[in-house]
Structures are given as structure tokens and as C-alpha cells.
Amino acid sequence: MNFSTISMDFSSFSFSTSLCSYFNLSTTALVFFVSVFLVLLSRKAKSKRVKLPPGPPGWPVVGNLFQLARSGKQFFQYVRDLQPKYGPIFSLKLGTRTVIIVTSPELAHEALIEKGQVFANRPAEHATRAIFSSNKFTVNSAVYGPTWRSLRRNMVQGMLSSTRVKDFRDVRNSAMNRLITRLQAEAESTDGVVSVLKNVRFAVFCILLDMCFGVGMSEDTIVKIDETLKDVLVTLLPRLDDFLPMLSPFFSKQRKRALEVREEQMQTILPLIEKRRSALLNPGSDETASMTFAYLDTLFDLKIEGRKSVPSEAELVSLCSEFLNGGTDTTATAIEWGMARLIQKPEIQSKLYSEIKSTVGDRTVDEVDVEKMPYLNAFTKELLRKHPPTYFVLSHAVTQPAKLAGYDIPANASVEFFSAAIGEDPKTWSNPKEFDPDRFFTGSEDADITGVTGVKMVPFGVGRRICPGLGIGTTHIKLMIARMVQEFEWSAPPSQDVIDFTETLQFTVVMKTPLQAMMKPRT
Template identity: 30%
Template sequence: MASLSLFLLQDLAVSILIFFTTRFFFRSIVFKSRRKLPPGPTGWPLLGALPLLGSMPHVSLFNLAKKYGPVMYLKMGTNGMVVASTPDAARAFLKTLDINFSNRPPNAGSIILGYNADMVFADYGSRWKFERKISNLHMLGGKALDDWAHYRTIELGHMLRAMYDASKQRQPVNIPEMLTYAMANMVGQVILGKRVFETKGSESNEFKDMVVELMTSAGLFNIGDFIPFLRPLDLQGIESGMKNLHRKFDRLLTKMIEEHQATAHKRRGKHDFLDIVTQYSKENPEGETLTLTNIKALLLNLFTAGTDTSSSVIEWALAEMLQNPSIMKRAHDEMDRVIGRQRRLQESDIANLPYFQAICKETYRKHPSTPLNLPRVSSEACEVNGYYIPKGTRLSVNIWGIGRDPNVWEKPLEFNPDRFMSGRNAKIDPRGNDFELIPFGAGRRICAGTRMGIILVHYILGTLIHSFDWKLPHGVSELNMEESFGLALQKTVPLAALVSPRLSADAYIL
């Protein structure tokens, strides 16, 4: 009897062991299947996929996506990063899961260059909402943009006159230098109530170099951001360069603010943007106040993003048209029919220039100012296309790759504005709702300056096309169209061109 009881107990123990073992393995299999990460490259020990990105990460990620698919997972040091490479994948993250990916991961660029207090890299919360609100209300929103339209007209007039004078001397025009000079003054008129640079020269060129350096260094994949214990070593020298650049910008911004305060009595009640945000440093019924550091960081965002991203799009568009003279001629013909040659283009003319609008869209597609969207990070674990995305995963959307995808665009390497002239593509808009074309991003963290960027590109590019005939400098038979990676996609070799007036001489008078 005792032996029977012992046998039954042993049998029961074995059964229980088998039950729990089977249950454990079954649950493990289900658990793993439910938590399957997206496919992606294996990467290197410790560094993960960082060495695979090279000097042109947008191109490397585009090529990797051909192998691993539209949702790809890369181990980046101690972090995970998911990459969306198609319109549907971008929509899943930036629309369906927008709120979950509304924060930014910490990085050296925001901490060092952005004072660890800027709007662009701030977490999605009360201060970010507040700064975005006052920026829209007083500078970037529809009414605010209408209110400072006259500054755009005045500053573009100065630029046209400088180009007109260069044409008379048969000198090539350095396009990015001209654009920075004009656009920094446009933004300066709104923020400071005055021109930042009275004349184009060493000061405006130094400012442009600083902006390009900021956009380049802030866009690099810094090893210290992905492997924190290596950050003190600054293996790539990125952070030491950022610290030097930060000191230059801080001196410039401090000088701007001090001069602005010293001339307050001259404005006689005419408040500019800096006057308004300074008030919020003293009191704000909504609860949020801005420190001097917040204000400097906000000005840095507005001056750099307000000049560099739009100017790069304009430069790429002009370069493409110099490569394709038939497109330039067709734009001239359309403008001559709608505007004539007796006056300058006005912002209200843009709506009547469908082919020119198609040129802008085609430039956004082939040369988006931001090739990879500014990084986001998941607040909670989630699922996309059946794949598990852990909490704390960085998100990168390859905007450049979507624009080059042959499954989305026919002959994507060709610059062909006609693709936007008919059919479904004619209705595509770059403001963040059509995920085939999202040069400014999408969702809650879409670029705050989207409206301003589109207006500046339309107005300045349209005016430059309408006002001048364009030719390559003597001895130059072909343009270098290579890219330099950063937050903004620069032309490696700045565009220089010969221009000749095509309007009545009165159109160039200030």
C-alpha cells in the first residue's frame, strides 16, 4: 500500500513537472512570437549597427531597407532604433502611434548646442506646447506670417538688387550666401525689429558657416549618444566641436539680446517677437515662464531652422533647373503669362502657377531639407506590422528614402515636376498628411515652421526664377550634385551661377 502511494505521488510529481514545463515552453514560444522584433542587420559587438551607417546614413538606411523591409530594427550601441522607409510605415508611426512617439531622445546636440532647453528637442509637454503656441501666434502661424509679409518683400528686394549689380559686373552669384543674407534679415526683422546684417559680407558669411556647422554636427550619429559610458571620450570629436560652436552662438545671441534691450525706447510700443517672449520671462497667466536660457534656445531654433532648411531647398531647385534648362524655360513661360515682365512676383501669384508649385514639390521629394526626420522615442512598448517595438526605442523615418523609392515614384532619380501635374499626385501636399511627401515631418512634432518654410521657398524661389535668366559660370559644364549629410541636406559644392535680368529695370529698384 505504501509503495502504491509512493508510486502515485511520484506519478503526480512527474505530471505536475511535465505540466509546468510544457506550459512554460508554450508561453515562452507565444511570448516570443508576440514580441518579435522587426528584421534588421546583426551589427558589430558593442557598437551594433553604428559602423554600418557611414558618412551618408540616409543612403545606407535606404539600401538596408531594400533587404530588411519597410520597418527595420537596428541595435545602436545600447539603444534600439526602428526605421520606417515607406509611406505606410511612416503613417503607422507618425499618425497611428503619434502620441507614443512624441518625445525626443536625449542627445549631445540638444544638450550642448540647444542649451538643453530648446523647443525642437524638448519633451512633449507643457513647456514645449507653450513655446510652440507663442511661436505660432507671433511668428510662424498664418496671421503672423501675413503680418510680416512686408519684411519679406523688403529683404528680397535687397537681395535682388545685389544680384542685379553682380549681373552688370558679370560676376557669378554665390547662391547660399545670398540666401542666408536675405533670410537672416527677414527673420531678424520679425524677432529683433531690425536687420541682422546691413551688408552682405564677412559677418553674414560667418553666420552661414555657423548655421551649416550646427546643422551638420547636430545631424551626425554621435557614438556617445548611443553608448553613454563612451561619451566622456568624445571619440569622434563631435562634442568638442559643438562646445566651440555653442560659445560662438551664445556670444552672438547675447549681443543681440543686449542691443535689443538697449534700444527698447526707440521702438515706442512697436513690439517685436523678442519683446513678447521677454514679457513671458517675467509673468505668464498660463503658468509657464521663459528663462533667459529658454529665450536664447528659442532664438537659436528660429534663426537656424528659419534660414538653413529653406535655403537648401531653394539651392537644390535652382541646381536641378540649371541641369534641366527645359524646366526653367517652362517655368519662365508660365510666369510670363501670369505675371508678365513689368513687375516682381508677389506671394499672391503663387496660387496661379501650378507648374512652379510642381517644381517645389519635386524638389521636396528628391532633395528634402531634412533627409531623416528628427529622432523620436517610444514612451511605451507597442506593435507595428506585427512587430514588437520596445519602450525607449528611437524612431527614424527615412524621408529621403521614401522620395527615392521606385515602388512609390516612377523613375525616382529623374527631376520631373510633371509627376505632380495630373492624377492623384496633383493633390499631394507637403504639409504632413500625404506620407509619400513629408519634407517637414508629420504628426504632433511636425516642423513648427512648416508654413513659414513653404512660403519662403515659394516666394524666394519663384522670385529668383521670374527675375533672372540663369547660366553656369564660364568654364563649368556640369554641376556637382553631391550631398553632405546633416539635419539639413546641403549641397557639397555651393551653387554659383551667372544671372541676367529679364524684367523691367524698375522691378529691381528698392
């Protein structure tokens, strides 16, 4: 889905307890902080004053960081509380960073479609994140320009085109069968109660691994790679020195840990890359007999505009990690929310099962079938409207100072599009808080999720930086939900009368209480 969580973006920004604890600075740190503060106050402002969108007043130097920390809320919750007061566009000052929040479909369209070229950049990266992106050498972190064009064109044409995606049909079918088997095995030992997110996430990760490296792997290897990439994501969670670089001397342990995680990532992924390279250089070897085409094959000799060299080993590791991380948690999260909605509203589940049954009869549903199921497609669209996996699309920046809604957008500002609010705009949707697939099924309401014909929801972003994994992401969601509903009837476990839809932020916005579901084989 969003094929990168490796760039610094506010979709993963949460002031957790551990992050808030950094405000309890030592005496030395406080003296340093105050000294720098006094120096900053003594300087005269030389830059031209800009007209930023309105926002809550902040403190000198730290801006709104203390208010955010003291609220005890995660970033998306804090923004949601500010929206009624400040409207469709407002700004926050988080330390040295200016953050502009956009919450309306109209302004998202103005920025990302009408002024798409200007708003197609990415903000500057913290030094730690640059380590993992190989200095912005990934599709989603790259500066808008020739490197980005080369990387994105390669990913879309070489791997994520509709034709290429169809080539991996057998891989997906194998992963679906594996998922059903895992669910059955777990249910046998737990009286029918299974963990949805854990099992779905594993299935998605297996698909992407096969697509990336072109070979099947043992479960131990899969788990090792997954754990390594999770460590990467944890390391990339925002820190206080992201917003107050003056405090960076006090984060030496975190920087050291980041280098250690990067080394672990290199040691885990690089052998897979080298094994693939060796096999391609020896096409008649036994290793190539079971190999299929892979994303990695498109990267070895990739030509980048304005650059003579092919990607380095570190850059290959970053690109493969982006491919794997970007499509795993986003897809799995969407499916967890989807299954929760099917349990909450059994009438929707029954309607979906009837459509599957009438479409395929007694045979196993296939991905070719899902496009022939209008109710499944309506359900998926409503799922992405109500539960976009990340509540902010990846951070945008302007290529040059610009205007939006009459306000100034500085070149160094992070522009954040609040997808959760855009998909629930009351001027766009009737009963926006209600989960209702019929709004799409009956045609009373509709939305182009690509944004080409208008912006009403942005689960994948829109415009020039729209997620390149849109097609494959929706395919995985539809196919997994269809297979799970075809095989099993889903309900809440006996110990839980009502599904808890409270949200919390991990790498994506997930259910605070992970979904445990009772499943019963269909007869």
C-alpha cells in the same frame, strides 16, 4: 522649414573622416573599452526580450557602428543601401542606441497619424546637446507634454500663423531686393557666374533675424550672428560618445569646446535680447521708432503649463537660436536644388518664366502672386518630394513601448523616418527618380504634404510634431525662386557642361559640388 537642428537627430548624422578617426583609440582607451565590454558580457539579461525589426547583425557592445564606419558612407547612404535587403522597417544597433528606420509611406502613416500621440516623443539627448537646448526647452527638442504644447502653441499662434506671416511681407520684399542686388554685384566681378547657396542663405537668414528681433541689422552684425550659430551646429554634430557613453572620458576637449561655444552663443545673442527688452520697457524711446513686432516679444512673459517662472536668459537664447537655425539651411538648400533643376531642364525654367510673366506682367512678382501660379506650386512640391532638405525628419521616440508593423518599439529607441525613401516609393509614385513637376501640375499625381489626407511625402514631417515652419518655409522657397527666375535667365557656367547632382551631408543634404550658375538679366 524644420525649425530645429539643435536636437540630436539623424538628419545631421554623418561618420565623417574626423569621427571615424575616434576609432583609433589609444592603448589606455582600448583597455578601458575591453574591460567594460567584459563586465557587460558577464551580466545576465534580465529584461524581457523584444521583437525588434530585422537588421544587419552587429558586434557586441558597438553594434553596427564599425560596419557603418568601415563602409565609408554617410548615414543616409548606408541606410539607402540596407533598404532593399531589409524592407520598409529595420533596426540598427549603434552602440547603446537602438535605431529603427522607417522607409515606407504606409508605416509613416501608421506611426505618425494613426498612432501619432504614442510616436510624438523625442529620444533622450546627449548632455552636450542639452546645454544648447536648455535641457529640452525648445519646440523641437521638448518632451511630448505641457512644455512642448506651450512652446509650440506660442510659436505657431504668435509667429507662424498665416496672419502673422503676412505681417512680415515688407521684410521679405526688402530681403528679395537685397538678394537680387547681391547677385548682380557678384555677377559683375565674375563674368556672370554666381554662388547660389551662399547668396540665398544670406537672404533667408536676414528675414529670420528681422522676424526674431524686430530690427534691421548691419551686415557685420548679421555675419557675426551667423558664424556663431554655425559653430553651434558644428558642435552638435554626433560624436562617438553619443553612442558609446563609456568613452566619454576621452572626449573632455570636445565637452570643453561645447561650453566655450555656448558661452559665445550667449554673448552674441543675449545683448540683442536685452536691447529688445529694454526698448519694450521704454515704448517712447528712439529705439522703438523703427521696431516691428518680433518672435522674441512673445517669449519674455511666456507662460508654460505647470510652471510658474518665465523663460530664463539661457532658455531665451536657445529659443531664438532654434528659430534662426531651423529655417535657414533647410530653405536655402531647397532653393539650391531647385535652381539646379531649372538649369538641368531649361524647358521647366521657360515654362515657369512664362507663368510668372503672364501673371504679373512687367511688375515685380510678390508673394501674393505666387499662390496664383499653379506651375510654380507644382514645381515646389516636386522639389520637396525629390530633394527634402533633411533626409530624415527629426528623430521620434515613443511615449511608451509600442508596436509598428508587428514589431516592438522600445521606449528608449530612436525612430527615424527616411523622408528621401518615402518620397520615392515606387508603389506610390510613377517614375519616382525623375524630376517632373507635371505630375502635380496635370493632376495625374498629388500629395498632401501635411499628411492629413494620407502620407506620400514628408519633407516637413507629419502628425503632431510636423514642422511648425511649413507655411513660411514654402513661402520663402516659392518667392525666392520666382524672383530669381523673373530677374535672370539661369544656365550652367561655361566650365561645367553638366550639373553634378551628387549629394553630401552638411547641416542638410546639399550638392556635393556647390552650385555655380551663370545668370543673364532678362530683357
